[in-house]
Amino acid sequence: MFQNSRQQGYAEDFSQGGGANGALVLAKANRFRPITRIADSEWAAKVGDRFATTDIVVDLGVRIGSRTWWRGLATCIGLCTAAALFTPGFEPLPVQYGRPLSGAEWDEARSLSIAPLGLGADSGRRLAPTEAVEPLADTPERPRVEMSATIGQGDGFARVLERAGVSKEEARQVSNMVGGAVPLGDLRSGTRMDLVLGRRARKSDPRPLETLGFRAKFDLKLAIERVDGNLRLKRIPIAVDNTPxxxxxxxxxxxxxxxxxxxxxxxxxxxxxxxxxxxxxxxxxxxxxxxxxxxxxxxxxxxxxxxxxxxxxxxxxxxxxxxxxxxxxxxxxxxxxxxxxxxxxGAMSRPVQGYMTSSFGMRRHPILGFSRMHQGMDFGAPMGAPIVAATDGVVVFAGRHGGHGNYVRLNHSGGIATGYAHMSRIIARQGERVRQGQLIGYVGSTGMSTGPHLHYEVYRGGRPVNPATMSFTVTDQLGGxxxxxxxxxxxxxxxxxxxxxxxxxxxxxxxxxxxxxxxxxxxxxxxxxxx
Missing domain, CATH: 3.10.450.350 (Nuclear Transport Factor 2; Chain: A,)
Structure with missing residues (x-):
């Protein structure tokens, strides 16, 4: 707070004088203090204290009926009333607008907006046409269409052509032509075909096939061309160097x-x-x-x-x-x-899945009733069980053979031979070459037999040997x-x-x-x- 010159003079007198004179000077100086400033500061302090102790947001759930509660209720009602008074009416304001756009006008307006981007550009327009644009009665067609098609895994040749737009009749005709040159099953998946489709009379008709070309084999290309209205197949050989x-x-x-x-x-x-x-x-x-x-x-x-x-x-x-x-x-x-x-x-394999009932050597014959040499091994097996070749060989006999009944004999390399007796049915044929494990007949009980089983024999140099001791490899020697x-x-x-x-x-x-x-x-x- 600033003091004027007069007040400063009183202050100096007070400082220079002493006792009652100093007190008198101080009393005179206090008469010139701004009284209003003191009053304002005191009022502000009182108001601040009042607001500090006043609860503006009253909890209406406690102290019900007190002065604070009634004041909070009055405040709430006042705020609700003010909000209701400022709420607008439910009647919409009248606005003037034009007539709705027609379908063509809407598409034209949409082509100039961002809508085509959001809808995938389905309007089909880039800019709105002007008056210089004249509508066409019919859209023109390309005279020919060039495309490529690929044969998929397990796909049919004719089906690929039909998907490309070729008619079903022409696709079947082309398929038959290609099948005459190379088996359709030999065409590999992933084979690419280049097609050219020509002009059609009506838009509803499929386009005719003009040319078709693809690589059918490593050394062969096939081409189909339309000549004078007819399809013709042309083979194009590819030169291949087979040097190892x-x-x-x-x-x-x-x-x-x-x-x-x-x-x-x-x-x-x-x-x-x-x-x-x-x-x-x-x-x-x-x-x-x-x-x-x-x-x-x-x-x-x-x-x-x-x-x-x-x-x-x-x-x-x-x-x-x-x-x-x-x-x-x-x-x-x-x-x-x-x-x-x-x-x-590899060694000889078991000719039948069964159990051994009789081994190689001397034994009492179950039918003749006396002992004699048993030149093989008997395997018990159910009727009709498959009999396979013990190893690779050539069928030298297949038919009826005395007490052996239905009998098959195989010759192998190294002077080895095997025999299979008592078959119910013979599959192998005389002169046929069979491989190890190949079916040659079925278990039976023909000839001198008391039940279904296989009599299996092995010969070395024309003499019978014990099949249980045979474990050999067949050596092939080229000659001549x-x-x-x-x-x-x-x-x-x-x-x-x-x-x-x-x-x-x-x-x-x-x-x-x-x-x-x-x-x-x-x-x-x-x-x-x-x-």
């Missing part, structure tokens, strides 16, 4: 890893290990040995390549060479060494014209030049070694031994 792929390299610490790094497919590596293990165990192959593999390989003039099965497997270790060639004999592919010697792995053709094929394959380069460094990992171990182990387990 030859891969060589050093074994190192792992044959599998070395062959894989040299570019040999994994399937061919597994076949290589199995083929070589017939003559040479994997554990005997050293790190300095060299491998030589020849694989079927086809290269088309269009650039595609196709790898087939392994044809030749060889290992050179020091002065020893192991050469194995795949050769087809008797309808089955087998591995033969350079001398034309091959092996069929077959051996000459075999050696000619081997010479042609060995003349193939090496295609893949040998890797400089063959650092093997445990993963490759572990991957090769099961294959080598399985191959050694299957390696036969003569007895």
């Amino acid at each position: 792929l030859r891969i060589q390299g050093r074994v190192g610490s792992s044959l599998f890893a070395a062959a894989r790094s040299a570019g040999m497919p994994s399937d061919a590596i597994q076949a290589f290990i199995r083929a070589v293990a017939v003559k040479l165990p994997m554990r005997q192959i050293g790190s300095d040995a060299r491998f030589d593999a020849i694989i079927e390989h086809r290269r088309a003039e269009t650039g595609e390549t196709q790898t087939g099965q392994l044809l030749y497997a060889g290992v050179t270790q020091g002065g020893r060479k192991t050469q194995m060639l795949r050769w087809s004999a008797g309808g089955r592919d087998k591995w033969y060494d350079a001398a034309g010697t091959g092996e069929t792995r 014209a077959d051996l000459a053709r075999f050696k000619a094929k081997l010479s042609n394959l060995l003349a193939v030049r090496v295609t893949a380069a040998e890797p400089k460094v063959e650092k093997k990992t445990e993963e490759h070694a572990e991957a090769a171990a099961p294959a080598a182990k399985g191959a050694e387990k299957k390696r036969p031994s003569k007895s």
Whole structure:
């Protein structure tokens, strides 16, 4: 609070004087203090205290009937009344608006708004047309439509054409034409077809097929064209180079890893290990040995390549060479060494699922009543149980054979033969070549038999032997014209030049070694031994 000059003078007099004179000067000075300021500050303090002690929001659930409760009720009623007085009426305000837009006008207006984006641009317009735009009586059509279709897994050839827009009649006609050139079942899934559909007379009609082209086989393309209104099939051969792929390299610490790094497919590596293990165990192959593999390989003039099965497997270790060639004999592919010697792995299998009732040797005949030599083994089995060939062979007899009843005899390699007697029905035919496990007849009780069973015989060099002691491998030896053709094929394959380069460094990992171990182990387990 500021003091004027007069008040300052009184203050100085008071400070200079003393006693009663000082008190008199102070009393005079107090007459000039602003009294209104004191009153305002005191009033504000009183009002602030009043509001501080006043509860504006009263809890109407307590102290019912008190002055505070009645004041809170009056406040609530006043607020509700004020809210009701300021509430607008329920009658809508009248607004002037134009007539609703028609369908065409609405589409035109919507094409200029953001609605086409939200609705997927279904208006079909980019800008609203002006008066210069004239509507067309009919929309024009493209004269031809080019498209491609793909054959799916388990899909039908005609069905693919129908989905592309070809009529059912033309699709069936094209399917028959293609089926005459190549079996439709040989068409691989994923084959792509290029189609061209022509002009149609009416929009409701399917478009006619003008051209169709696709690759039916690795060395053949098929094309269908419409000439003078008729569809014609055209074969387009693809030149293919069938030169085999030859891969060589050093074994190192792992044959599998070395062959894989040299570019040999994994399937061919597994076949290589199995083929070589017939003559040479994997554990005997050293790190300095060299491998030589020849694989079927086809290269088309269009650039595609196709790898087939392994044809030749060889290992050179020091002065020893192991050469194995795949050769087809008797309808089955087998591995033969350079001398034309091959092996069929595995021993004789049980000819029927049953229990042995009589063994090989002297016994009392159940019908004749005297002892004589029993030249086989009897297996008890139910009537009609299947009988299979014990191993690969050729049927030399199939028919009625005295006390044997219905009897089948098979000749095998190495002077081995087997006989099957008392059949109820014979399936094998004389002169037929059968494989191990192939059905040759059914259990019966024909001939001198007291009940359904199989009498099984084994002969070596024409003399009967105990079937229980037979455990052998059949060795195949090529000769004559077959051996000459075999050696000619081997010479042609060995003349193939090496295609893949040998890797400089063959650092093997445990993963490759572990991957090769099961294959080598399985191959050694299957390696036969003569007895």
